[in-house]
Amino acid sequence: MTDTTDAPTDQVADATDERCPVHDLATDYDIFDPGYVRDPVPAWAELREACPIAHTERYGGSWLPTRYDDIQAMAKMVPVLSSVSPIVINLPDELTNDDHTGYNAAAPISADPPIQTWTRRLLLPHFTPRAIEPLRDYAEQVCHELIDQFIDDDGCDGAVDYAQQIPPRLIARKLGVDESMVDQFIEWVRGALELGLQDPELRVRCRKAIRGFFRSEIADRRSNPKDDLITALLQSEIDGEPIPEAMVVGMCNLQLVAGIDTTWSSIGSAIWHFATHDDDRRRMATADDTLWDTAIEELLRAYSPVTMARDAIEDVEFGGVTFAKGDKILMNFPGANHDPDVFDDPDTVILDRQRNRHVAFGAGIHRCAGSNLARMEMEVSLKTWLSRIPEFTLGDPNAVTWAGGQVRGPRTLPLVFG
Ligand code: HEM
16 A cells, blocks of 8 residues: 555544554545546546555445556456456345346356456457448438537537437447447446436346347348347357357347447547647547547546446455455446556647557457447537537536446436537
8 A cells, every 4th residue: 555644634533453554445435426527637646646446335335446557457366356246336135136146147247257258259340440440421420410400500419419419320330230220228227327326126127128139130040140239149150059048148238238338338428528628629520530630538437437447356465455355346347547657748639649559448458349330420510410410519517417337427418519
Protein backbone atom coordinates (compact mmCIF):
# COMPACT_ATOMS: atom_id res chain seq x y z
CA MET A 1 0.00 0.00 0.00
CA THR A 2 1.21 3.50 -0.80
CA ASP A 3 2.63 5.69 1.96
CA THR A 4 -0.29 7.92 2.86
CA THR A 5 1.58 10.22 5.25
CA ASP A 6 1.36 13.18 2.91
CA ALA A 7 -2.38 12.77 2.31
CA PRO A 8 -4.27 15.97 3.22
CA THR A 9 -5.25 15.78 6.90
CA ASP A 10 -8.95 16.17 6.15
CA GLN A 11 -8.68 12.88 4.28
CA VAL A 12 -7.35 10.97 7.28
CA ALA A 13 -10.56 9.57 8.64
CA ASP A 14 -10.92 6.18 10.18
CA ALA A 15 -7.71 5.39 12.07
CA THR A 16 -9.16 2.04 13.13
CA ASP A 17 -9.18 0.86 9.55
CA GLU A 18 -5.91 -1.05 9.20
CA ARG A 19 -6.38 -1.56 5.53
CA CYS A 20 -6.20 2.01 4.43
CA PRO A 21 -6.37 4.80 6.99
CA VAL A 22 -7.56 7.62 4.76
CA HIS A 23 -10.62 9.48 3.57
CA ASP A 24 -13.87 7.50 3.45
CA LEU A 25 -13.63 7.18 -0.33
CA ALA A 26 -10.99 4.54 0.38
CA THR A 27 -13.26 2.49 2.61
CA ASP A 28 -16.72 3.47 1.47
CA TYR A 29 -16.65 4.48 -2.20
CA ASP A 30 -20.00 4.34 -3.96
CA ILE A 31 -20.02 3.58 -7.68
CA PHE A 32 -23.64 4.76 -7.86
CA ASP A 33 -23.11 8.08 -6.11
CA PRO A 34 -24.53 10.67 -8.57
CA GLY A 35 -21.38 12.80 -8.35
CA TYR A 36 -19.17 9.77 -9.07
CA VAL A 37 -21.36 8.68 -11.97
CA ARG A 38 -21.29 12.22 -13.41
CA ASP A 39 -17.52 12.56 -13.08
CA PRO A 40 -15.48 9.78 -11.45
CA VAL A 41 -12.09 11.24 -12.45
CA PRO A 42 -11.41 13.26 -9.23
CA ALA A 43 -12.22 10.25 -7.04
CA TRP A 44 -9.82 8.03 -9.00
CA ALA A 45 -7.07 10.67 -8.74
CA GLU A 46 -7.54 10.92 -4.97
CA LEU A 47 -7.59 7.15 -4.50
CA ARG A 48 -4.60 6.53 -6.78
CA GLU A 49 -2.49 8.69 -4.48
CA ALA A 50 -3.96 7.73 -1.14
CA CYS A 51 -5.26 4.18 -1.46
CA PRO A 52 -4.78 2.66 -4.91
CA ILE A 53 -6.84 -0.44 -4.14
CA ALA A 54 -9.85 0.82 -2.20
CA HIS A 55 -12.59 -1.24 -0.59
CA THR A 56 -16.28 -0.78 0.10
CA GLU A 57 -18.89 -2.89 1.86
CA ARG A 58 -21.62 -1.40 -0.32
CA TYR A 59 -23.59 -3.58 -2.74
CA GLY A 60 -22.19 -6.82 -1.37
CA GLY A 61 -18.64 -5.46 -1.11
CA SER A 62 -15.95 -4.85 -3.72
CA TRP A 63 -12.39 -3.65 -4.34
CA LEU A 64 -11.58 -0.75 -6.64
CA PRO A 65 -8.07 -0.53 -8.12
CA THR A 66 -7.12 2.76 -9.78
CA ARG A 67 -3.59 2.22 -11.11
CA TYR A 68 -2.93 1.16 -14.68
CA ASP A 69 -0.16 -1.31 -13.78
CA ASP A 70 -2.31 -2.97 -11.11
CA ILE A 71 -5.23 -3.41 -13.49
CA GLN A 72 -2.95 -4.83 -16.19
CA ALA A 73 -1.52 -7.29 -13.64
CA MET A 74 -4.95 -8.30 -12.34
CA ALA A 75 -6.16 -9.01 -15.88
CA LYS A 76 -3.45 -11.69 -16.02
CA MET A 77 -4.45 -13.32 -12.71
CA VAL A 78 -6.46 -16.07 -14.38
CA PRO A 79 -8.26 -18.02 -13.03
CA VAL A 80 -7.56 -16.85 -9.44
CA LEU A 81 -9.55 -13.74 -10.30
CA SER A 82 -12.35 -15.57 -12.08
CA SER A 83 -14.70 -14.19 -14.73
CA VAL A 84 -17.60 -16.45 -13.84
CA SER A 85 -19.59 -13.47 -12.58
CA PRO A 86 -18.28 -10.37 -14.36
CA ILE A 87 -21.19 -8.10 -13.32
CA VAL A 88 -20.20 -5.47 -10.72
CA ILE A 89 -22.91 -6.58 -8.26
CA ASN A 90 -23.71 -10.28 -7.81
CA LEU A 91 -27.29 -11.42 -7.66
CA PRO A 92 -28.55 -12.50 -4.23
CA ASP A 93 -28.19 -16.28 -3.70
CA GLU A 94 -31.92 -16.95 -3.89
CA LEU A 95 -32.06 -15.39 -7.37
CA THR A 96 -28.78 -16.89 -8.55
CA ASN A 97 -30.35 -20.32 -8.32
CA ASP A 98 -33.25 -19.09 -10.41
CA ASP A 99 -31.02 -17.59 -13.10
CA HIS A 100 -28.71 -18.95 -15.78
CA THR A 101 -25.44 -17.92 -14.25
CA GLY A 102 -22.11 -19.68 -14.50
CA TYR A 103 -19.72 -20.33 -17.34
CA ASN A 104 -22.25 -20.66 -20.12
CA ALA A 105 -24.30 -17.59 -19.20
CA ALA A 106 -22.38 -15.36 -21.61
CA ALA A 107 -19.20 -17.12 -22.70
CA PRO A 108 -16.45 -16.13 -23.30
CA ILE A 109 -16.90 -13.08 -21.03
CA SER A 110 -18.36 -15.18 -18.18
CA ALA A 111 -15.88 -18.04 -18.49
CA ASP A 112 -12.30 -18.90 -17.57
CA PRO A 113 -10.08 -21.14 -19.72
CA PRO A 114 -10.55 -23.67 -21.23
CA ILE A 115 -14.18 -22.68 -22.02
CA GLN A 116 -13.21 -19.04 -22.51
CA THR A 117 -10.49 -20.07 -24.97
CA TRP A 118 -12.62 -22.05 -27.38
CA THR A 119 -15.73 -19.87 -27.23
CA ARG A 120 -13.60 -16.78 -27.92
CA ARG A 121 -11.86 -18.59 -30.80
CA LEU A 122 -15.26 -19.31 -32.35
CA LEU A 123 -16.33 -15.66 -32.16
CA LEU A 124 -13.18 -13.87 -33.31
CA PRO A 125 -13.42 -14.67 -37.06
CA HIS A 126 -16.81 -12.93 -37.11
CA PHE A 127 -15.36 -9.66 -35.81
CA THR A 128 -12.17 -9.18 -37.84
CA PRO A 129 -11.90 -5.87 -39.76
CA ARG A 130 -12.73 -7.76 -42.95
CA ALA A 131 -15.77 -9.47 -41.38
CA ILE A 132 -17.33 -6.26 -40.12
CA GLU A 133 -16.53 -4.11 -43.18
CA PRO A 134 -19.72 -5.18 -45.03
CA LEU A 135 -21.67 -3.54 -42.18
CA ARG A 136 -20.09 -0.12 -42.81
CA ASP A 137 -22.51 0.92 -45.59
CA TYR A 138 -25.42 -0.15 -43.45
CA ALA A 139 -24.06 1.86 -40.50
CA GLU A 140 -23.86 4.96 -42.70
CA GLN A 141 -27.40 4.42 -43.93
CA VAL A 142 -28.69 4.03 -40.34
CA CYS A 143 -26.92 7.22 -39.20
CA HIS A 144 -28.29 9.27 -42.11
CA GLU A 145 -31.82 7.97 -41.57
CA LEU A 146 -31.68 8.86 -37.89
CA ILE A 147 -30.36 12.37 -38.60
CA ASP A 148 -33.07 12.87 -41.27
CA GLN A 149 -35.65 12.49 -38.52
CA PHE A 150 -34.47 15.50 -36.47
CA ILE A 151 -32.20 17.68 -38.61
CA ASP A 152 -35.03 20.10 -39.41
CA ASP A 153 -35.77 20.59 -35.70
CA ASP A 154 -33.90 23.00 -33.42
CA GLY A 155 -32.15 20.14 -31.68
CA CYS A 156 -32.51 16.56 -30.43
CA ASP A 157 -31.53 14.21 -27.64
CA GLY A 158 -28.10 13.04 -28.80
CA ALA A 159 -28.21 9.98 -26.55
CA VAL A 160 -31.77 8.76 -27.10
CA ASP A 161 -32.42 9.84 -30.71
CA TYR A 162 -28.99 9.02 -32.10
CA ALA A 163 -26.27 7.22 -30.10
CA GLN A 164 -28.67 4.68 -28.56
CA GLN A 165 -30.20 3.76 -31.90
CA ILE A 166 -27.09 2.74 -33.82
CA PRO A 167 -25.51 -0.28 -32.02
CA PRO A 168 -28.72 -2.36 -31.64
CA ARG A 169 -29.42 -2.07 -35.37
CA LEU A 170 -25.89 -3.16 -36.24
CA ILE A 171 -25.82 -6.08 -33.83
CA ALA A 172 -29.30 -7.19 -34.94
CA ARG A 173 -28.04 -7.23 -38.53
CA LYS A 174 -24.96 -9.24 -37.51
CA LEU A 175 -27.02 -11.78 -35.56
CA GLY A 176 -29.67 -11.94 -38.27
CA VAL A 177 -32.57 -11.05 -35.95
CA ASP A 178 -35.57 -8.78 -36.49
CA GLU A 179 -34.33 -5.16 -36.56
CA SER A 180 -37.78 -3.81 -35.77
CA MET A 181 -37.20 -5.18 -32.25
CA VAL A 182 -34.49 -2.63 -31.40
CA ASP A 183 -36.59 -0.89 -28.73
CA GLN A 184 -37.15 -4.25 -27.06
CA PHE A 185 -33.42 -5.06 -27.23
CA ILE A 186 -32.56 -1.71 -25.63
CA GLU A 187 -35.06 -2.31 -22.83
CA TRP A 188 -33.73 -5.80 -22.14
CA VAL A 189 -30.09 -4.76 -22.19
CA ARG A 190 -30.68 -1.77 -19.93
CA GLY A 191 -32.57 -4.08 -17.60
CA ALA A 192 -29.70 -6.57 -17.58
CA LEU A 193 -26.78 -4.13 -17.33
CA GLU A 194 -27.98 -0.75 -16.07
CA LEU A 195 -31.35 -0.44 -14.34
CA GLY A 196 -31.19 -4.05 -13.15
CA LEU A 197 -27.85 -3.65 -11.36
CA GLN A 198 -29.68 -2.47 -8.25
CA ASP A 199 -32.94 -4.24 -9.06
CA PRO A 200 -32.14 -7.99 -9.12
CA GLU A 201 -35.67 -9.08 -10.08
CA LEU A 202 -35.59 -6.81 -13.14
CA ARG A 203 -32.14 -8.13 -14.02
CA VAL A 204 -33.26 -11.76 -13.87
CA ARG A 205 -36.46 -10.98 -15.81
CA CYS A 206 -34.52 -9.31 -18.62
CA ARG A 207 -31.88 -12.03 -18.76
CA LYS A 208 -34.60 -14.65 -19.02
CA ALA A 209 -36.35 -12.69 -21.77
CA ILE A 210 -33.11 -12.46 -23.78
CA ARG A 211 -32.42 -16.18 -23.36
CA GLY A 212 -35.97 -17.08 -24.32
CA PHE A 213 -35.72 -14.91 -27.42
CA PHE A 214 -32.49 -16.60 -28.54
CA ARG A 215 -33.82 -20.07 -27.82
CA SER A 216 -36.64 -19.48 -30.28
CA GLU A 217 -34.25 -17.90 -32.83
CA ILE A 218 -32.03 -20.99 -32.54
CA ALA A 219 -35.01 -23.30 -33.04
CA ASP A 220 -35.84 -21.33 -36.17
CA ARG A 221 -32.25 -21.53 -37.55
CA ARG A 222 -32.20 -25.30 -37.07
CA SER A 223 -34.91 -25.61 -39.73
CA ASN A 224 -34.10 -22.41 -41.67
CA PRO A 225 -30.32 -21.85 -41.66
CA LYS A 226 -29.33 -18.31 -42.69
CA ASP A 227 -26.14 -16.43 -43.45
CA ASP A 228 -25.87 -15.02 -39.93
CA LEU A 229 -23.93 -15.39 -36.69
CA ILE A 230 -26.57 -17.53 -34.95
CA THR A 231 -26.49 -20.10 -37.75
CA ALA A 232 -22.68 -20.01 -37.85
CA LEU A 233 -22.46 -20.73 -34.12
CA LEU A 234 -25.01 -23.53 -34.39
CA GLN A 235 -23.00 -25.15 -37.16
CA SER A 236 -19.70 -24.87 -35.25
CA GLU A 237 -18.18 -27.82 -33.45
CA ILE A 238 -15.96 -28.36 -30.45
CA ASP A 239 -14.07 -31.68 -30.28
CA GLY A 240 -16.14 -32.96 -33.19
CA GLU A 241 -19.47 -32.29 -31.44
CA PRO A 242 -21.94 -29.43 -31.94
CA ILE A 243 -21.73 -26.74 -29.25
CA PRO A 244 -24.30 -27.33 -26.47
CA GLU A 245 -27.41 -25.22 -27.07
CA ALA A 246 -27.14 -23.48 -23.70
CA MET A 247 -23.70 -22.27 -24.72
CA VAL A 248 -24.95 -20.92 -28.07
CA VAL A 249 -27.75 -19.11 -26.22
CA GLY A 250 -25.16 -17.58 -23.86
CA MET A 251 -22.88 -16.50 -26.69
CA CYS A 252 -25.77 -14.81 -28.54
CA ASN A 253 -26.89 -13.19 -25.29
CA LEU A 254 -23.38 -11.78 -24.93
CA GLN A 255 -23.44 -10.22 -28.40
CA LEU A 256 -26.56 -8.29 -27.49
CA VAL A 257 -25.44 -7.35 -24.01
CA ALA A 258 -21.81 -6.51 -24.89
CA GLY A 259 -22.59 -4.73 -28.11
CA ILE A 260 -25.32 -2.23 -27.20
CA ASP A 261 -24.79 -0.17 -24.01
CA THR A 262 -21.03 -0.08 -24.51
CA THR A 263 -20.94 1.43 -27.97
CA TRP A 264 -23.99 3.60 -27.30
CA SER A 265 -22.12 5.06 -24.33
CA SER A 266 -18.92 5.72 -26.26
CA ILE A 267 -20.76 7.45 -29.10
CA GLY A 268 -22.85 9.47 -26.61
CA SER A 269 -19.82 10.55 -24.57
CA ALA A 270 -18.04 11.66 -27.73
CA ILE A 271 -21.05 13.75 -28.77
CA TRP A 272 -21.19 15.23 -25.24
CA HIS A 273 -17.49 16.10 -25.60
CA PHE A 274 -18.00 17.83 -28.95
CA ALA A 275 -21.04 19.71 -27.61
CA THR A 276 -18.94 21.07 -24.74
CA HIS A 277 -15.58 21.62 -26.51
CA ASP A 278 -16.00 23.98 -29.47
CA ASP A 279 -12.37 23.82 -30.62
CA ASP A 280 -12.31 20.02 -30.73
CA ARG A 281 -15.66 19.90 -32.52
CA ARG A 282 -14.54 22.36 -35.21
CA ARG A 283 -11.22 20.60 -35.59
CA MET A 284 -12.90 17.23 -36.18
CA ALA A 285 -15.42 18.66 -38.65
CA THR A 286 -12.53 19.05 -41.12
CA ALA A 287 -10.24 16.27 -39.86
CA ASP A 288 -8.37 13.83 -42.10
CA ASP A 289 -8.29 10.08 -41.47
CA THR A 290 -5.05 10.24 -39.49
CA LEU A 291 -6.60 12.60 -36.98
CA TRP A 292 -9.79 10.53 -36.85
CA ASP A 293 -7.75 7.44 -35.98
CA THR A 294 -6.07 9.06 -32.97
CA ALA A 295 -9.22 10.96 -31.95
CA ILE A 296 -11.32 7.80 -31.67
CA GLU A 297 -8.68 6.13 -29.49
CA GLU A 298 -8.49 9.25 -27.34
CA LEU A 299 -12.25 9.47 -26.87
CA LEU A 300 -12.30 5.78 -25.97
CA ARG A 301 -9.55 6.39 -23.42
CA ALA A 302 -10.93 9.53 -21.83
CA TYR A 303 -14.54 8.34 -21.61
CA SER A 304 -14.02 4.57 -21.30
CA PRO A 305 -17.45 3.18 -20.57
CA VAL A 306 -16.83 -0.35 -19.30
CA THR A 307 -15.96 -1.58 -15.79
CA MET A 308 -15.92 -5.38 -15.49
CA ALA A 309 -15.61 -7.53 -12.39
CA ARG A 310 -13.78 -10.61 -11.17
CA ASP A 311 -14.42 -12.88 -8.18
CA ALA A 312 -11.45 -14.21 -6.17
CA ILE A 313 -11.69 -18.01 -6.07
CA GLU A 314 -9.16 -18.22 -3.19
CA ASP A 315 -7.44 -15.83 -0.81
CA VAL A 316 -4.84 -13.88 -2.73
CA GLU A 317 -2.49 -11.07 -1.76
CA PHE A 318 -1.97 -8.29 -4.21
CA GLY A 319 -0.63 -4.75 -3.95
CA GLY A 320 -0.65 -4.72 -0.15
CA VAL A 321 -4.22 -5.97 0.29
CA THR A 322 -5.74 -9.43 0.57
CA PHE A 323 -8.62 -10.38 -1.65
CA ALA A 324 -10.48 -13.02 0.32
CA LYS A 325 -12.12 -15.99 -1.41
CA GLY A 326 -15.41 -14.76 -2.87
CA ASP A 327 -14.45 -11.07 -2.92
CA LYS A 328 -15.48 -9.00 -5.90
CA ILE A 329 -12.82 -6.92 -7.67
CA LEU A 330 -13.83 -4.18 -10.08
CA MET A 331 -11.68 -4.07 -13.21
CA ASN A 332 -11.54 -0.30 -13.35
CA PHE A 333 -10.35 0.05 -16.94
CA PRO A 334 -11.71 3.63 -17.08
CA GLY A 335 -9.65 4.61 -14.02
CA ALA A 336 -6.50 2.98 -15.43
CA ASN A 337 -6.87 5.18 -18.48
CA HIS A 338 -6.46 8.32 -16.35
CA ASP A 339 -3.27 7.21 -14.58
CA PRO A 340 -0.71 10.03 -14.90
CA ASP A 341 2.16 7.51 -14.64
CA VAL A 342 1.13 6.20 -18.06
CA PHE A 343 -0.68 9.07 -19.82
CA ASP A 344 0.64 12.64 -20.00
CA ASP A 345 -2.01 15.13 -18.94
CA PRO A 346 -4.49 12.25 -18.58
CA ASP A 347 -7.60 14.31 -17.85
CA THR A 348 -7.34 16.37 -21.03
CA VAL A 349 -8.66 15.08 -24.35
CA ILE A 350 -5.76 15.42 -26.83
CA LEU A 351 -7.23 14.43 -30.16
CA ASP A 352 -3.86 13.69 -31.75
CA ARG A 353 -2.38 11.91 -28.73
CA GLN A 354 0.35 9.67 -30.13
CA ARG A 355 1.16 7.31 -27.23
CA ASN A 356 -2.13 5.83 -26.16
CA ARG A 357 -1.99 2.28 -24.84
CA HIS A 358 -5.45 2.57 -23.29
CA VAL A 359 -7.39 -0.34 -21.83
CA ALA A 360 -10.92 0.79 -22.73
CA PHE A 361 -11.36 -2.61 -24.40
CA GLY A 362 -9.84 -4.43 -21.43
CA ALA A 363 -6.56 -6.31 -21.27
CA GLY A 364 -5.36 -9.91 -21.33
CA ILE A 365 -7.36 -12.92 -22.45
CA HIS A 366 -10.78 -11.21 -22.27
CA ARG A 367 -9.82 -8.17 -24.34
CA CYS A 368 -12.88 -7.05 -26.29
CA ALA A 369 -13.71 -9.33 -29.20
CA GLY A 370 -15.91 -6.65 -30.79
CA SER A 371 -13.43 -3.76 -30.84
CA ASN A 372 -13.28 -3.55 -34.65
CA LEU A 373 -17.05 -3.27 -34.83
CA ALA A 374 -17.12 -0.72 -31.98
CA ARG A 375 -14.45 1.45 -33.63
CA MET A 376 -16.22 1.32 -36.99
CA GLU A 377 -19.53 2.34 -35.37
CA MET A 378 -17.84 5.24 -33.59
CA GLU A 379 -16.09 6.42 -36.73
CA VAL A 380 -19.16 6.26 -38.96
CA SER A 381 -21.57 7.74 -36.41
CA LEU A 382 -19.32 10.68 -35.46
CA LYS A 383 -18.16 11.47 -39.00
CA THR A 384 -21.72 11.34 -40.32
CA TRP A 385 -22.99 13.53 -37.48
CA LEU A 386 -20.29 16.20 -37.91
CA SER A 387 -20.69 16.23 -41.69
CA ARG A 388 -24.37 17.11 -41.31
CA ILE A 389 -24.46 18.91 -37.94
CA PRO A 390 -21.10 20.63 -37.53
CA GLU A 391 -22.41 23.22 -35.03
CA PHE A 392 -24.24 22.21 -31.85
CA THR A 393 -24.10 22.80 -28.12
CA LEU A 394 -25.76 21.43 -25.00
CA GLY A 395 -29.34 22.60 -24.54
CA ASP A 396 -29.76 22.54 -20.78
CA PRO A 397 -26.51 21.24 -19.20
CA ASN A 398 -28.45 20.41 -16.02
CA ALA A 399 -30.75 18.09 -17.96
CA VAL A 400 -27.88 15.80 -19.01
CA THR A 401 -28.05 12.46 -17.18
CA TRP A 402 -25.39 9.76 -16.95
CA ALA A 403 -25.61 6.05 -16.20
CA GLY A 404 -22.76 4.30 -14.41
CA GLY A 405 -21.76 1.17 -12.56
CA GLN A 406 -20.98 -1.37 -15.26
CA VAL A 407 -21.23 0.91 -18.29
CA ARG A 408 -20.89 4.69 -18.05
CA GLY A 409 -22.32 7.08 -20.59
CA PRO A 410 -24.92 9.82 -21.13
CA ARG A 411 -28.54 8.68 -21.13
CA THR A 412 -30.21 12.08 -21.71
CA LEU A 413 -28.27 14.55 -23.84
CA PRO A 414 -30.30 17.58 -24.95
CA LEU A 415 -28.60 19.33 -27.87
CA VAL A 416 -29.30 22.58 -29.72
CA PHE A 417 -28.23 22.89 -33.36
CA GLY A 418 -26.54 25.86 -35.00
C1 HEM B 1 -16.97 1.03 -27.35
C2 HEM B 1 -17.55 -0.14 -27.26
C3 HEM B 1 -17.02 -1.29 -26.42
C4 HEM B 1 -16.24 -1.28 -25.32
C5 HEM B 1 -15.64 -0.07 -24.60
C6 HEM B 1 -16.04 -2.66 -24.91
C7 HEM B 1 -15.28 -3.06 -23.81
C8 HEM B 1 -15.02 -4.36 -23.48
C9 HEM B 1 -14.20 -4.77 -22.37
C10 HEM B 1 -13.56 -3.83 -21.36
C11 HEM B 1 -14.12 -6.13 -22.38
C12 HEM B 1 -13.29 -6.98 -21.43
C13 HEM B 1 -14.14 -7.75 -20.48
C14 HEM B 1 -13.38 -8.32 -19.30
O1 HEM B 1 -12.19 -8.11 -19.12
O2 HEM B 1 -14.04 -9.02 -18.52
C15 HEM B 1 -14.92 -6.58 -23.49
C16 HEM B 1 -15.10 -7.91 -23.84
C17 HEM B 1 -15.89 -8.31 -24.88
N1 HEM B 1 -16.56 -7.52 -25.79
FE1 HEM B 1 -16.54 -5.50 -25.85
N2 HEM B 1 -16.70 -3.47 -25.80
C18 HEM B 1 -17.31 -2.68 -26.73
C19 HEM B 1 -18.08 -3.11 -27.79
C20 HEM B 1 -18.30 -4.41 -28.13
C21 HEM B 1 -19.06 -4.87 -29.28
C22 HEM B 1 -19.72 -3.96 -30.31
C23 HEM B 1 -19.06 -6.22 -29.23
C24 HEM B 1 -19.68 -7.18 -30.22
C25 HEM B 1 -20.89 -7.44 -30.29
C26 HEM B 1 -18.29 -6.63 -28.08
C27 HEM B 1 -18.04 -7.93 -27.71
C28 HEM B 1 -17.23 -8.34 -26.66
C29 HEM B 1 -16.98 -9.71 -26.32
C30 HEM B 1 -17.53 -10.94 -27.06
C31 HEM B 1 -16.15 -9.71 -25.20
C32 HEM B 1 -15.64 -10.92 -24.42
C33 HEM B 1 -14.27 -11.34 -24.82
C34 HEM B 1 -13.73 -12.45 -23.95
O3 HEM B 1 -14.19 -12.63 -22.83
O4 HEM B 1 -12.85 -13.19 -24.43
N3 HEM B 1 -17.85 -5.51 -27.43
N4 HEM B 1 -15.44 -5.48 -24.17
